[in-house]
Amino acid sequence: MSHLTVFDLDGTLVDTPRAIVETFTAAFGALGVAAPPPAVIRATIGLPLERAFGDLLAAAPDGELVAQGVVHYQRLFKQIILPRANELIFPGVAEGLAELRARGGTLAVATSKFHASADALLRAAGLRDQFALVVGADQVSRPKPDPESGLLVLRTLGVAARHAVMVGDTAHDIHMAKAAGMRSIAVTYGVHGADELALAGPTWVADTFAEVVALLSAEPAHGAEPYDIGVRPEAGEPAR
Template sequence: MIFDLDGTLVDTPRGIITTFAAVFAQLDLPTVDSGSIRGTIGLPVPAAFAKVLGVSEDDPVVATCVDLYWSTFPKIVLPMAPQLVFRGVFDGLRSLREDGFLLAVATNKFIATAESLLVAAGLREEFSVVVGADQVSKPKPDPEAGLVVLQRLGVPAANAVMVGDTTHDVLMAHGAGMSSIAVTYGVHSVEQLLSANPTWLVDSFPGVVAAVHECG
């Protein structure tokens, strides 16, 4: 089982929005509405800043924003991480691992930030592998991150399932040849998720566990 991180395991979107706003304020950039920022969650951070600012990723302002984001995010989000874990995640992951499932994370966060967040949230020990955006040449929705996880775990795609809250996760699963579970409590709407044709659509983490047992 491969999990997305933001919006799937941990309710970081509100922390991400707060961090973006703090970055813009520190750089005296125009305020961006929270909906626009939320709509970029799931993309790599440079792509997200470029999108909300309406510039190309190689624009110097993007690099400045990204550097400031990485220094600001831990101060805002990490202290509250344990309280941001979605209902049912702690018990669900533990039961899945006890039932013999190999668990991994594939995220568009950089690996250092992903590891810090998982540790702060008390979740890191549940996962055998964590793959971040800076460990692959193309981030989600490209299938590379999923394929790297499968290679490290020695698991064929037919025996794997991707769990995520955005179309990026579902499309990655399709590209890698895996099943997918889309969760509706994260960033993308039900309509958006259905447009990517996930194998299952569930509205809670206990629903994820039930769906995996069904396909397992």
């Protein structure tokens, strides 16, 4: 049976956070509204666009101003981020994904991006062919940290949660994995720092993508389930 790894996209596979802040800032300019400080915008990465704009504009997520902001963001995304996609891939990601595929693993993406934007970014980065499935925030009614995205991946690919691992750089990813019954690897090189990730209670923590691949590739010992390596942190205990 092939085992499944579900990846977040921004801040996990592709180093887009700085470009995302730049795109949000440009979208605020197009709205004629003063942009929040970069740190405030960065804190919304990992949330669906409507919720992020709603929080940043102190407006209803389903309101007209938020809808306009999303339209501007999607237009500017194509101008600012897509042309740089290939150079934004984190070190070791392309090689690591190929290695996991070669070992017989099934790979998927669950992201807070809209599906079309995620698919376009993966294609521009030359990574799309590595993934059996890409699930975007607009394909579910309750995006991360709700488990719906993860459950949709599991159901579509026919994989039990115990045979899946979520890899992400935010607490939203870890909470989604927990609620869906999946184990998780928190990567510390993205948006949320190690302390914030530890509070979310990931199964494992990795500082580089090479460490992610090493965790996923470890041989099971004494009949343990594949990926069942190391020590699972208890609830509230920082991952080691």
